[in-house]
Amino acid sequence: MGCGPSSPEAERTREIDKDIKKGQKEDNRIIKLLLLGAGESGKSTIFKQMKKMYGAQPTDEEMVRVTSYVRENVINFMKALCDAVQDFGIDHLQSEADVQAVNELMDVAGPEELTPALAEKLLALWHSDVVQQAWRRRAEFQIIESHTVFIERVMEIADPSYHANFEDMLLVRIKTSGIRNEALEIDSQVFHIYDVGGQKNERRKWIHCFEGVTAIIFVVGLSEYDQVLLEDPTKNRMMDAIELFQEISGSPYFTEKPDRPATKILVFMNKEDLFKQKLETGPKINQIPEWKEDFDSFADIETRRLQAAGQDASEAVIGTNYFISKFRAVAPKGGEGIVFRSTIAIDPGNVRSVWNVCKIAIIEYALYELGS
Template sequence: MGKKLSKKQESSETVHSQRIDEIMKTDNNEVQKEIKILVLGTGDSGKSTFLKQLQILYKGGFCEQDRFLYRTTIRVNLMYNMKTLIQIVEDLKIKIQKRTQKIVKRFDRSKKYCEENLTEKMKNAIINLWNDPGFKQAYERRNRFELSDSANYYFDSCERIFKEEYQPNDKDILFCRIPTTGVNEIELEVNNKFWKVVDVGGQRSERRKWIHQFESATIVVYITSVSEFDQQLSEDRSINRMHESLLLFDTISNGDFFKKKNFFILFNKIDILKKKLQTVDLSVCFPKYKGGKDLSLAIKFIKDKFMEIGENSTRNLFFQQTCAIDTENIKNIFGAVTTTVLEDDLKGGGYL
């Protein structure tokens, strides 16, 4: 059963939430002490960004030491992204200005992506390359290459990022790309309850580590990047990312561990999807799609694909559109998740 929360439902949820708070104040011991939320999805879907947002919202954000560590990673990300952009220019034989051709050779000689390579000359090189119209054109044609969606943000911020006193702000950190390996978790106290939110690696090689996390999970937040419908897996260039996400959802949702678990399915990177639909048709991924550039029709079509997978189940599927770098958006989404979990617990105990 698929659900998307309307304004009327959101109002109803507020009433339910208030009722839950009243019950928990008077009889808190009847509700389980720690609730586990499992965050799943393929690589690059936005799971790690989701957890970073929870760190900002409920754990006081990032300390000075965290920001210092992210500073190096962000700078390395920036260099790696430019190296990839150069590869796109070369592979697609995009014309660039003569003066930038010499700068490209300098990057070709730079094999290490580390702090000591981030010199003033390197900063100027990145800025000059990014200002070349050919590189802007290459960025718009990045779908067949492994270039981060946040690359343009970092390129535009290059001057600030290279300053000696640079300390990453929250947005810099949210955009920072570090592939999840193993299991990451964050413990929160929300609505007088303790929550453990677990994020596991989305790449194929990491998925075998998920199994021991399944049984004790109360609910699953499944994140899919809807903007990647025209992109391929980094592990297997013959596999479309959206198809892989649907296949993974099928495997998880119809497995023994989750037959009766509710799912929150987050359609992430909705802002990028809206822009991409203006130039790339969803039919490149789903040939039967006939909705053209209409965002609502595209979302409905993708939602129906997920619904088809879970149509024989009695569980609830809750659908939400998200932009993982939008803190307020994630706050509302997580509020809906926690309220749903608590309602189910209290209903099971005969409270609602």
């Protein structure tokens, strides 16, 4: 009886099972890449760069929205500075023209009200001594440091003929909420890339959704070592990033299991350009309460190590290595197997160069995972 011809039902069942196994195999060959990081770390900028590198060009509709957001960003940038001037009690030092410009700015309700006449006043206000005093104390309030580019170009941005370009799209601030994803073909390999909201109240909504992803790119804002969170002004941003990394790298969703290896983790130490600028003009790392206890001793040892090896022992390199050591210290097995790279998310050449190195590591890891 068992050797008789198969029934049509049994044959169909075998075909379905075969299709299911084929689909599972194909799904296993898709590399799932998760972009994580605290709010304003630059991970969404990395996401935009990767989309453009591999053919997902922004639409005309998207760029119209970006144009409006750029104008809104420059208005919010100047409002934050003017609020700080008042909070710091230095508003009495403003000239009559500055006061008039501030009053006009505070009455602006939307990006469409940024006129060339107002833009001229805002540019003068930005270069005023009082606003520059507030700018030097920017770690004490919430402001997006990279938006100096927008205020310096405010006359162009306020012109009715202005249309945002891709560089503006990289710099513009649009808060990421929830999960965005994109399927990209990279070197004949399909990558599903997920960009996840970074604010604290977003985190627990998504972590369970990504068990067993191939790799995580965790983005850190290097220049934020002296800044505090928008949602918690008592919490240092870098310290928050370290605590988030500890939670992610040690999560059972991403650590090794009997049936699969651990998720590959890469850490992008981002905003390297702003980090170097801040070290030249702003507070030093050892002046920040969270870091002053052990930074100097680390710097002494690291300086000697780098000099003995004939390597760059600049303040920025030592600072970057210091923060890398903080991330390694909270990761399982002392961060063994975790790849760290310095990045400038707004620089396409830098992102491409770093990504080309990381891409090879991810694909090799995926092949190993597929064969395990």
